[in-house]
Amino acid sequence: MWPDRRIIDLFKTEFPIVLGPMAGVMDAELATAVAQGGGVASLPCAMITPDKAREQVHIFRQRVSAPINLNFFCHKAVDADPAREAIWRQRLAPYYREHGLDPNAQINAANRAPFDAAFCAVVEELKPEIVSFHFGLPEPKLLERVKATGAVILSSATTVKEAIWLEENGADVIIAQGAEAGGHRGMFLTENIAEQPGTFALVPQVVDAVRVPVIAAGGIADGRGIAAAFALGASGVQIGTAYLRCPESKVIPAARVMLAQASDESTVITNVMTGRPARGVANRLMREVGPISPDAPAFPHAATALGPLKAAAEKQGKVDFTNLWAGQAVRMGKEMPAAELTRALAGAALARMGTLSQA
Incomplete structure (x- = not known):
């Protein structure tokens, strides 16, 4: 058939x-x-x-x-660029301070x-x-x-x-x-x-x-x-x-809510989450820093500095720094x-x- x-x-x-x-x-x-x-x-x-x-x-x-x-x-694979990482951390510093985090703390590298x-x-x-x-x-x-x-x-x-x-x-x-x-x-x-x-x-x-x-x-x-x-x-x-x-x-539950509320206009292509173009439901970071930013380090290093922010926001039930990868048919x-x-x-x-x- x-x-x-x-x-x-x-x-x-x-x-x-x-x-x-x-x-x-x-x-x-x-x-x-x-x-x-x-x-x-x-x-x-x-x-x-x-x-x-x-x-x-x-x-x-x-x-x-x-x-x-x-x-x-x-x-x-490309090695992390310390200079670019520093610029990226500086760009994210206000979010770190908002969540009571040290932007200069040691962070485990992104695992992609x-x-x-x-x-x-x-x-x-x-x-x-x-x-x-x-x-x-x-x-x-x-x-x-x-x-x-x-x-x-x-x-x-x-x-x-x-x-x-x-x-x-x-x-x-x-x-x-x-x-x-x-x-x-x-x-x-x-x-x-x-x-x-x-x-x-x-x-x-x-x-x-x-x-x-x-x-x-x-x-x-x-x-x-x-x-x-x-x-x-x-x-x-x-x-x-x-x-x-x-x-x-x-x-996670908070992301499920966002997906359920998404419309045909909700997704964007962004590089700020990982350093490589990807489509997802727009979150706070995508709206305020991107969706495309020249400051984002090369893939996957942009995700490294986002790790602590993601964890802190999710504890508060927020997905401000969480990947919400989804296509344009998300509302379906x-x-x-x-x-x-x-x-x-x-x-x-x-x-x-x-x-x-x-x-």
């Missing part, structure tokens, strides 16, 4: 719906629920240790027999490490059916080791040029990430945010440019969006924001179990495509 079965056949799942890997707000519980609903489970590994990844995969395997996608960042040999060994040990990357692909030798496990390789493209590069360099499936998508932009061949195309302009152009299956991502949160993606040539969809308010997510999220939501999304999409085929 799906017009394109390549993703279903490749991943061996009931539906071509991939859970967006959302670091910091989900774990094996949400992944398991989506798999039980017939979707493709994802586990974000960019902010956890190899041991934690092993633990999460073991939990998933014990609860459900289904494929799993392990997601990693593969950015080029790129895919490396240690995590490659985890992949070789656990043999996930799918491995996805953000910000391009890892170095060739590491990618060869991942491919040798039999994993299907996914990576995000935000432009046609990036999609072609990914196919030429070993990706089996391209995620076409439109500007509407929540979280970090997967851009790696450009730094120009202004040129980022939207999902429904990007998807058909990527489909025309590559031979591998294409997964549409960004602004898709219901059956209409899924049907539209397939009409434009996508073989599947990746959905994250729609699952944020599910009971299985780890979104549902407060319902993730398995039920997955089946509802698939059912609505199939009904819509059936209606269109009969018209």
Whole structure:
């Protein structure tokens, strides 16, 4: 009944719906629920240790027999710049004083490490059916080791040029990430945010440019969006924001309130939270310092100085300094179990495509 079965056949799942890997707000519980609903489970590994990844995969395997996608960042790591860090701390100093914090205190570095040999060994040990990357692909030798496990390789493209590069360099499936998508932009061949195309302009152009299956991502949160993606040539969809308010997510209560109250105008692309462009619901810091600030240190070092502020504000029930990554379809999220939501999304999409085929 799906017009394109390549993703279903490749991943061996009931539906071509991939859970967006959302670091910091989900774990094996949400992944398991989506798999039980017939979707493709994802586990974000960019902010956890190899041991934690092993633990999460073991939990998933014990609860459900289904494929799993392990997601990693593969950015080029850069050392912290003390001079730029000092400027950033000075910019944040009023917030530190407001919360009774010392802006000069020692802080643990932000923990967003790129895919490396240690995590490659985890992949070789656990043999996930799918491995996805953000910000391009890892170095060739590491990618060869991942491919040798039999994993299907996914990576995000935000432009046609990036999609072609990914196919030429070993990706089996391209995620076409439109500007509407929540979280970090997967851009790696450009730094120009202004040129980022939207999902429904990007998807058909990527489909025309590559031979591998294409997964549409960004602004898709219901059956209409899924049907539209397939009409434009996508073989599947990746959905994250729609699952944020599910009971299985780890979104904190104050953030859930913000997500529930969000509208189509609530999200912005910002660099002040981590140092790299990402879309999220605007918080106090984004409004007052950004959303784009030249003072923000390079990724992920901007997040380091925000750590104490985030913790202090959250103790007061505030999300002034908390990442609220979400896409432009945030108001379409549902407060319902993730398995039920997955089946509802698939059912609505199939009904819509059936209606269109009969018209």
